[in-house]
Structures are given as structure tokens and as C-alpha cells.
Amino acid sequence: MYSEKVMDHFEHPRNVGEINDASGSGTVGNAKCGDIMKMDIKVEDNIITDVKFKTFGCCAAVATSSMATEMVKGKSVDEALELTNKAVAEALDGLPPVKMHCSLLAEQAIHAAVDDYKKKQGK
Amino acid sequence: MNKIIYMDNAATTATRPEVLEKMLPYFTEHYGNPSSIHSVGRDARKAVEKARRQVAEAIGAEPREIYFTAGGSESDNWAIRCASAALEKKGKHIITTAIEHHAVLHTCAALEKKGYRVTYLPVDGDGRVDPEDVRKAICDDTVLITVMAANNEIGTLEPIKEIGQIAKETGVLFHTDAVQAVGAIPIDVNDWNVDMLSMSGHKFHGPKGIGVLYIRKGVKIGNLIYGGAQERGLRAGTENLPAIVGIGEAIEIAVKELPEYTAKMTSLRDQLIDGILAEIPECRLNGHRTLRLPANCNVSIRYIEGESLLMRLDLAGIEGSSGSACTSGSLDPSHVLLAIGLPHEIAHGSLRLSLGTENTQQDVEKVLKELPGIVKNLRSMSPLTPENLK
Numbered sequence: 001m002y003s004e005k006v007m008d009h010f011e012h013p014r015n016v017g018e019i020n021d022a023s024g025s026g027t028v029g030n031a032k033c034g035d036i037m038k039m040d041i042k043v044e045d046n047i048i049t050d051v052k053f054k055t056f057g058c059c060a061a062v063a064t065s066s067m068a069t070e071m072v073k074g075k076s077v078d079e080a081l082e083l084t085n086k087a088v089a090e091a092l093d094g095l096p097p098v099k100m101h102c103s104l105l106a107e108q109a110i111h112a113a114v115d116d117y118k119k120k121q122g123k
Numbered sequence: 124m125n126k127i128i129y130m131d132n133a134a135t136t137a138t139r140p141e142v143l144e145k146m147l148p149y150f151t152e153h154y155g156n157p158s159s160i161h162s163v164g165r166d167a168r169k170a171v172e173k174a175r176r177q178v179a180e181a182i183g184a185e186p187r188e189i190y191f192t193a194g195g196s197e198s199d200n201w202a203i204r205c206a207s208a209a210l211e212k213k214g215k216h217i218i219t220t221a222i223e224h225h226a227v228l229h230t231c232a233a234l235e236k237k238g239y240r241v242t243y244l245p246v247d248g249d250g251r252v253d254p255e256d257v258r259k260a261i262c263d264d265t266v267l268i269t270v271m272a273a274n275n276e277i278g279t280l281e282p283i284k285e286i287g288q289i290a291k292e293t294g295v296l297f298h299t300d301a302v303q304a305v306g307a308i309p310i311d312v313n314d315w316n317v318d319m320l321s322m323s324g325h326k327f328h329g330p331k332g333i334g335v336l337y338i339r340k341g342v343k344i345g346n347l348i349y350g351g352a353q354e355r356g357l358r359a360g361t362e363n364l365p366a367i368v369g370i371g372e373a374i375e376i377a378v379k380e381l382p383e384y385t386a387k388m389t390s391l392r393d394q395l396i397d398g399i400l401a402e403i404p405e406c407r408l409n410g411h412r413t414l415r416l417p418a419n420c421n422v423s424i425r426y427i428e429g430e431s432l433l434m435r436l437d438l439a440g441i442e443g444s445s446g447s448a449c450t451s452g453s454l455d456p457s458h459v460l461l462a463i464g465l466p467h468e469i470a471h472g473s474l475r476l477s478l479g480t481e482n483t484q485q486d487v488e489k490v491l492k493e494l495p496g497i498v499k500n501l502r503s504m505s506p507l508t509p510e511n512l513k
Contacts, residue, residue, distance in 0.1 A: 032467040
């Protein structure tokens with residue numbers, strides 16, 4: 001059902017945790033639907049230098065969170081906003097169709113964290 | 124590779140080797156069509172009728188009340204669709220419960236679209252239906268009551284005998300889906316006062332693709348499949364001979380071994396339940412503590428999601444199942460867990476471990492050793508977990 005890459009990121013998720021002095025953070029999804037993702041980003045000179053996540057959800061939700069953190073780390077905040085759920089799914093060698101909404105959640109979580117960062121910058 | 128600990132026997136069981144052995148000659152040696160009049164056909168006919176007697180004896184029925192089908196879902200469909208159609212002139216009201224198997228619920232939903240009224244009775248927090256609710260729901264136009272004998276997810280046993288009594292008193296036809304109950308608890312169709320009963324071979328170490336619908340003599344429910352004269356003309360089609368032999372053998376063994384099975388399963392189940400509740404904080408048992416299937420353990424573990432839990436257990440060589448949305452292919456968690464009053468987020472974190480005859484004390488110990496660590500790990504990465512549980 002799941003690709004080897006999905007299983008690898010599920011078994012050994014990268015960047016799990018929280019950033020205490022996060023530049024931005026976002027939480028998406030809800031427990032009712034069985035999926036919640038929280039992303040924290042650390043931004044220095046417009047570059048995402050660190051990113052951590054916590055996820056309540058299925059195997060695909062954990063794997064997409066993990067992959068998304070790897071994909072935005074080292075990128076500028078605007079580059080991070082260009083990350084699509086399709087790109088995350090492709091990087092994992094695909095997801096079963098019923099699990100595509102999990103990758104959407106990962107995209108939304110990154111967006112929410114960046115939006116939060118931009119809002120804080122605007123102040 | 125570690126030994127796999129299979130604890131998903133409510134989903135399906137392994138066919139017993141001694142059952143398979145009895146089945147094999149009916150593929151290659153005694154392959155006759157039971158409808159043929161020559162000796163090869165007659166041998167096949169004898170085998171079918173022996174199996175019919177074995178099944179009848181196991182549930183206190185007469186052989187002519189046993190009809191072979193392709194499984195539990197077919198039996199449920201036949202009972203509900205054809206009984207309601209046969210009684211259409213009397214009325215269009217069916218009584219069932221909110222926690223039935225989808226083979227019953229979706230059949231009822233299809234009948235609603237055809238103009239039937241269906242009452243879905245609620246259950247209490249343990250998943251038990253109140254027989255008095257059944258009585259109160261009966262109207263002049265009620266044609267059928269269908270209540271499961273034991274729930275497939277949470278293992279709760281329903282008061283079938285009491286409901287059977289009410290059905291008898293009020294003259295309403297009573298069907299029970301006993302797919303999980305056959306081979307797990309004693310069954311007597313006369314003691315229970317059921318008119319129809321569904322079962323499935325692969326739930327009690329028989330083969331897949333074979334089931335039975337018991338139909339009490341005198342109850343007319345009409346044809347499921349038109350064609351030849353098989354199954355008293357009600358379910359046409361050449362019999363699935365090897366599988367029929369298999370279900371007959373499997374049920375005979377299951378009933379013979381029931382006392383031993385009950386003692387062993389209940390003991391392992393209770394160790395599993397008590398162990399999990401003691402080792403894992405913020406965890407609850409789903410289903411009735413004692414009025415439950417001897418082999419069923421179902422718990423909800425807060426702050427984690429069922430599919431992740433199943434995958435982690437699978438990696439540790441432990442096979443279970445869950446009522447989370449992600450394992451059901453929809454966005455909603457199990458209708459059974461919602462019906463017993465669990466909020467969505469707790470229903471998503473459910474784990475069902477259903478034991479089988481192959482399971483041992485060591486298996487239970489292994490689960491109790493592995494599960495708390497897996498839960499702790501998943502909770503450590505959950506944004507919902509309170510500080511003290513991280």
C-alpha cells in the first residue's frame with residue numbers, strides 16, 4: 001500500500017519536535033478528522049534554517065510532514081510557499097489516492113507557519 | 124524476522140489443517156455435482172448433507188433449516204431483503220441497531236430508499252441494546268427485527284434471548300447476524316427464539332467464501348438466486364462443495380472445543396485488557412467488560428491515531444485492527460465507537476486485538492511489552508499530548 005520512502009519517513013521521521021523560539025508556527029487539521037499537524041520554523045535572513053513538526057495522524061500524515069520539513073529546510077520563505085502537496089507526494093514516490101489529503105495538510109502546515117512568520121515580521 | 128503474532132481473528136481466521144484435509148478430496152477426487160444422479164454425484168450430495176447436519180447440530184436446528192450461502196454478508200442480505208419483500212403487504216418497517224455490521228446497515232439503507240422505514244436503536248456506553256427499546260419500537264407495520272448476536276468491533280454480546288422472546292410474543296420475524304458469535308459462544312436457535320441466523324465459515328477456522336443462513340421451518344422469505352433446485356430451490360447454483368465440507372467440519376470442531384476455547388481465550392483476553400489498562404495511561408476499554416466475546420479486546424488510546432499505531436505494531440510483528448477513519452477509507456471513524464458515545468478524536472485512536480486459538484501466553488506478554496513503548500513514541504510526536512504524558 002505504501003512506498004518504501006513513505007515507510008522510511010514513518011519509521012524514522014525527520015525533524016520531529018518543537019522550536020521554542022520559533023519565528024513562525026502553524027497548526028492545521030483537526031482531531032475530529034483524525035489529522036493534526038503543527039509546524040514550527042526558524043527563519044534567519046529570510047532563510048528557513050530549522051523546521052520541526054508534530055503530527056497526530058496516520059502513516060501518510062506522519063511521512064508527508066517529515067518529507068515536507070526536509071524539503072523546506074534551507075529554502076527562503078518564498079520558496080517554501082511554492083511547495084505543493086503534489087511535490088511532497090512525488091518525493092515520497094507517491095501516496096495512495098485516499099491519502100492525498102494528508103499531503104495537502106503538509107502543504108497547508110508549511111503555509112500556516114510561513115504566514116505566521118510574515119505576520120510577526122509585519123508588526 | 125520475528126514470529127508474527129496474529130491478533131486479527133475477528134477479521135478472519137486461518138483454516139484449520141484438519142478442516143483443509145477434509146476439504147481437499149472434494150476438489151480432485153469427489154468432485155461430483157451434488158445434483159447428478161450417478162455415483163460421483165451421489166457422493167458429493169452425501170457430503171453436502173453431512174455438512175448440513177453438522178451445522179444444524181451446532182446451533183440446535185434441523186438440517187432442512189440450513190441454507191448454504193457464499194458468506195455472512197450474503198446471508199444478511201438474503202435475510203433482510205427477501206424477508207422484507209415477502210412481508211411487504213404487512214408493512215414496511217424494520218428495527219435494527221446503530222452498531223450492526225455494514226452488511227446489515229447498508230442493506231437497511233438501500234431498503235429506506237425503496238420506501239421502508241428503519242429504526243436504528245441506540246446502544247448504551249457498553250454497546251448493549253435495551254430489549255425494552257426493541258419492544259417500544261415495534262409498530263403495526265413492523266416486519267423484521269435484526270440485531271447482531273455479538274459486535275464485531277467491540278465484542279459486546281447483545282441480549283438476543285430477551286429480544287427473541289419479545290419477537291415471539293409480538294409475532295415479528297427476528298434475524299440475528301451471528302457471524303462473530305458462532306464458534307465463540309454457545310448458540311441454540313430455539314433457546315434464542317430466532318427465525319433467521321447468519322454465519323460465516325472463515326470466522327471459526329473454516330474456509331472463506333462460505334456461509335449459512337438458518338431459516339426456521341415455516342418462515343417464507345423467498346428466493347435469493349433463481350435457477351436450479353439447490354438449497355430447496357431458494358438459492359440456486361451448483362454448491363461450493365469443498366467449502367461446504369469445510370464449514371461443516373469447522374463448526375463441529377469449534378462447538379466440540381468451545382469450553383476449552385472459552386476458558387483459554389477469556390484468560391488471555393483478560394490479561395491483555397488488564398495489562399493494557401494498567402500500563403498505558405489515558406486509555407479505555409471499549410465494549411462491555413464481561414458480556415463480551417471471549418477473544419475480543421478493544422481499547423481507545425488517547426492522543427494517537429489508529430492507523431499509525433497498527434503500522435508500528437505491524438513493524439513489531441503484531442497484527443491488529445482499528446476503527447480509525449484512515450483504516451476505514453472514509454473520513455469518519457467507526458460507527459460503532461461513535462454509537463457508544465466516543466468523541467471522534469478518541470474513536471480514531473482505537474485498537475482491536477482479537478485473539479485466536481493459535482495465540483499463547485507469550486504472545487500476550489509480547490504485546491504488553493511492545494505496546495506501551497509504541498504508544499509512548501507516537502504520543503511524543505503528537506501535538507495533542509499533554510506535557511505529563513510525553
